Amino acid sequence: MNAAEIIEEIQRLPEDERGKVIEFVRHQPNQETLEAMREPTEGLPRFETVEDLFEEMRG
Known part of the structure; x- marks a missing residue:
């Protein structure tokens, strides 16, 4: 069954x-x-709390 047939059934x-x-x-x-x-996640920054994340985003 192809997509067109499935759409017709729906x-x-x-x-x-x-x-x-x-x-x-x-x-x-x-x-x-x-x-x-x-996507690989090794080497990405990690944060203990959301507050730490926000602080990092504020720079």
Whole structure:
């Protein structure tokens, strides 16, 4: 089944069922998010508290 066929099937669903599909899709990560999750984190600054982070951001 390809995307066009899936879309056609979704369009045939009752409104409440289409809403469930929309809710599911909204919570799927996009490509940019998936790539960001794979970025290395070694060497990034770490903070003990959010206040420490804000202090660093204030510079």
